[in-house]
Amino acid sequence: MVNRHSISMPFSGGKAPPWARLVGIILYIAITFGLAYSLEDILPRAAEIPLTLFESLAFLAFLGSAMILYYQPIPKVAKLILGILVLLLLMPALGLRNGYYLEVATQVGIFAALALGLNIVVGFAGLLDLGYVAFYAVGAYLWAFFGSTQAGLVLTSIKDFFPLGGEWFFLFLCLGVIVGGLAGILLGLPVLRLRGDYLAIVTLGFGEVIRVMVNNLDKPLNLTNGPQGISPIQRPPLFFMPLLQALGFDLEPRQIYPIYFYLLVILIALIVIFFTRRLDDSPIGRAWIAIREDELAAQAMGVPLVRTKLTAFAAGASFAGAMGVLFAAKQIFINPESFTLMQSIGVLAMVILGGMGSIPGVILGAILVTTLNLQILKALSDWLNAMRQAGTVLNLGFIQYAMKNLPVQLEPAKYERMVFGIVLVLMMIFRPEGVLPASRRKLEITANRETPPEAVSATPPVTGGGE
Amino acid sequence: MPLLEVRNLIKRFGGLTAVNKFNYELEKGTIASIIGPNGAGKTTLFNMLTGVYVPEEGKVEFNGNSLIGRRPDQITFLGIARTFQNIRLFNNMTVVENVLVGMHARLRVSIVHALLKTKRFQEQEQRAKIESVRLLDYVGLGGRGDELARNLPYGDQRRLEIARALAAEPRLLLLDEPTAGMNPQETADATRLIRRVRDELGITILLIEHDMRLVMEISDWVTVLDYGEKIAEGKPEEVRRNLRVIEAYLGKGVASSLTPEANSPRPEVETGFTPPDQAAAPTQNDGQER
Ligand SMILES: Nc1ncnc2c1ncn2[C@@H]1O[C@H](COP(=O)(O)OP(=O)(O)OP(=O)(O)O)[C@@H](O)[C@H]1O
Ligand SMILES: [Mg+2]
Numbered sequence: 092m093v094n095r096h097s098i099s100m101p102f103s104g105g106k107a108p109p110w111a112r113l114v115g116i117i118l119y120i121a122i123t124f125g126l127a128y129s130l131e132d133i134l135p136r137a138a139e140i141p142l143t144l145f146e147s148l149a150f151l152a153f154l155g156s157a158m159i160l161y162y163q164p165i166p167k168v169a170k171l172i173l174g175i176l177v178l179l180l181l182m183p184a185l186g187l188r189n190g191y192y193l194e195v196a197t198q199v200g201i202f203a204a205l206a207l208g209l210n211i212v213v214g215f216a217g218l219l220d221l222g223y224v225a226f227y228a229v230g231a232y233l234w235a236f237f238g239s240t241q242a243g244l245v246l247t248s249i250k251d252f253f254p255l256g257g258e259w260f261f262l263f264l265c266l267g268v269i270v271g272g273l274a275g276i277l278l279g280l281p282v283l284r285l286r287g288d289y290l291a292i293v294t295l296g297f298g299e300v301i302r303v304m305v306n307n308l309d310k311p312l313n314l315t316n317g318p319q320g321i322s323p324i325q326r327p328p329l330f331f332m333p334l335l336q337a338l339g340f341d342l343e344p345r346q347i348y349p350i351y352f353y354l355l356v357i358l359i360a361l362i363v364i365f366f367t368r369r370l371d372d373s374p375i376g377r378a379w380i381a382i383r384e385d386e387l388a389a390q391a392m393g394v395p396l397v398r399t400k401l402t403a404f405a406a407g408a409s410f411a412g413a414m415g416v417l418f419a420a421k422q423i424f425i426n427p428e429s430f431t432l433m434q435s436i437g438v439l440a441m442v443i444l445g446g447m448g449s450i451p452g453v454i455l456g457a458i459l460v461t462t463l464n465l466q467i468l469k470a471l472s473d474w475l476n477a478m479r480q481a482g483t484v485l486n487l488g489f490i491q492y493a494m495k496n497l498p499v500q501l502e503p504a505k506y507e508r509m510v511f512g513i514v515l516v517l518m519m520i521f522r523p524e525g526v527l528p529a530s531r532r533k534l535e536i537t538a539n540r541e542t543p544p545e546a547v548s549a550t551p552p553v554t555g556g557g558e
Numbered sequence: 559m560p561l562l563e564v565r566n567l568i569k570r571f572g573g574l575t576a577v578n579k580f581n582y583e584l585e586k587g588t589i590a591s592i593i594g595p596n597g598a599g600k601t602t603l604f605n606m607l608t609g610v611y612v613p614e615e616g617k618v619e620f621n622g623n624s625l626i627g628r629r630p631d632q633i634t635f636l637g638i639a640r641t642f643q644n645i646r647l648f649n650n651m652t653v654v655e656n657v658l659v660g661m662h663a664r665l666r667v668s669i670v671h672a673l674l675k676t677k678r679f680q681e682q683e684q685r686a687k688i689e690s691v692r693l694l695d696y697v698g699l700g701g702r703g704d705e706l707a708r709n710l711p712y713g714d715q716r717r718l719e720i721a722r723a724l725a726a727e728p729r730l731l732l733l734d735e736p737t738a739g740m741n742p743q744e745t746a747d748a749t750r751l752i753r754r755v756r757d758e759l760g761i762t763i764l765l766i767e768h769d770m771r772l773v774m775e776i777s778d779w780v781t782v783l784d785y786g787e788k789i790a791e792g793k794p795e796e797v798r799r800n801l802r803v804i805e806a807y808l809g810k811g812v813a814s815s816l817t818p819e820a821n822s823p824r825p826e827v828e829t830g831f832t833p834p835d836q837a838a839a840p841t842q843n844d845g846q847e848r
Contacts, residue, residue, distance in 0.1 A: 366673055369672055369673050369675060370669075370672065370673070373669070373672035373679070373683070374658070374661075374662055374665045374667075374672070375669050375672060377651070377655055377658055377659050377662070378659065378662055380648065380650070380651055380655075381648045381651065381659045381662075384647075384648035384649055384650060384651060385646050385647070385648060385649075387610065387630075387646065388642065388646040388647070388648065389648070389659065390610075390629070390630040390631050391608060391610075391630050391631075391634060391639070391640055391642075392631075392634060392639075392659050392660045392662055392663075392722060392723075392725075392726060393631045393634035393635055393660070393662045393663030393664075393726055394631055394659065394662050394663075395629070395631045395632075396629075396631070402669065529650075531650075531651060531652045531655060531704075531706065532652075533652075533704040534652065534654040534655065534658075534687050534690075534703065534704065
């Protein structure tokens, strides 16, 4: 009973005692992991049973455990241990069993970091940016250029240096932050005087300009190799390989890289979360939100408008820049197709769906949208197809429907955008603040608690007004 | 030298001259009021003093600095803070956070310190939070700090606006109709608060008001605007007896039918000073629409 409570209402402030919650969350993790791991063996194979759909739902539930864990009022140590268990052990274990899980988890991490970056711009500062993916592209092409033979085509006199070795990847990860941030400032400078819709349109244009530029910059100087894209791109070296071998793990690079990238993504996503939270709880974060709430009042309170907006743009863009570098290394191959308007809108959907300005919300948004995109819709399509081919007849009691009569056009995977559209519209109607809306910190209590009583006495505040 | 000195200030909106050749001096430590019928140009004047509007002509000197061409945040930094006629709080932030934003210009520790959460940063934050809570106590919002600003009752929202402005540690506080829409009890509280701000914190106050009882009671100096022009200026009792002022408020016919009698208070005129529609309904222009 108590367990069910803490499982089914993980985000509510239920009254279950901490130990019960602890047991509950452990059970939850165990069950969802077990299901995701072994549904394949448990379920009989038949066209009517949507195995992959069940699997992806179980996996989604398992991914969600990290979120639920975050909300449990259990000791920090327990949280930490369980978090490590879920993210660093169970997930890679699932990945060894079924590589696609790990791919999805990695994508979730990448998109969570991107969405957190966009959340600074859209959620905190309230600046609608529809060209966010451009900064992602900047980071991706930065590493693609130097981490492949592409740079050698341009810098012919020193072409033996390229591709740069994989160990440069880590330096470029940092460079991605800087270059992304600079790109954010460069875009921000001219456009930040615009408001609302105008800003959205100009950033949308900027995103497209970058994509088209990347598409066409194979001449006069071949910087991007145009539509063909750049490949192969260097990956970070497996410097820990000898250690693994010494420990008796005999894995091939093909098996290691997905786990390696997964861990890298998790690490970066955690850093991004960490920094976002710090920014949120600082003067600059408050200034961003103040601007979102009321530009004029914020300015009248001493917030420099342009500079503060630029900081938001730069911070958001720098996350995207770093993730771009990682993306290029992970994919080995990139071309302009990866940086379309749909990508920007997808990331925006995560922010809106999860809850603008809410860090856990945005992460949940990334989980939901990514799994829906990569797994759930696809699994639905597969299921329908399987039934179509097997000639299943659905028996709904009063109506019989032969699945082979189902029009072939009906393929959920192709309706991704429509599904998003519907989900977003429903959200706007029923829960416009997002699944996990932003909540503000309670500061008065902390300020009072940490103050010696005499300091909060009735004396008037000391201000600079009098001489 | 006066704290604020305005010379020949002009603001036009298309063909309309909202403020015309306005001259003004404000001594440190005064509570001064600006009154005038709706559309007289009072808010426009505030918007020019705070950098929201750029005047067509004229000079504004504050504490030895020219304000013309400066951005609103720079002017706040120089020591002018304001409230708005139609309340403009940060609705989805808590009450304490609203006040913290008011301190923005004074929080000097950089973003890098915030990211690394250095000791300096933590100390500054802690001090700021304590001071915010103290300011909230001061304006009578103690214990409400963690509520969202939009959930406060109307009168408390006005107090919060004052607390937020005080957080900037201004030398001059501009209040645009601080008691608009308040009931008599709230108005009395607000009046007391305004006076305390001047007496205890030494902050000079310039306020726009339609409530004549409040203006006459609290002001050291009253200036009357009508159609952008300054039509009268003086101590409250001088202004109260000024024929042009009565005309501006009640129209020519009414004013000339009353024979002004020096030295005798005339209650009918005083009550007539506050036509109900003006006192109740603040108009919506703080420079947003353009
Ligand atoms: N941004 C603007 N654009 C065009 N006209 C404006 C603008 N702001 C103010 N005005 C006009 O300037 C005149 C003065 O307006 P202002 O708001 O300063 O009056 P006010 O004295 O504050 O009136 P109230 O007592 O109603 O607040 C009005 O006629 C108003 O319509
Ligand atoms: Mg006004």
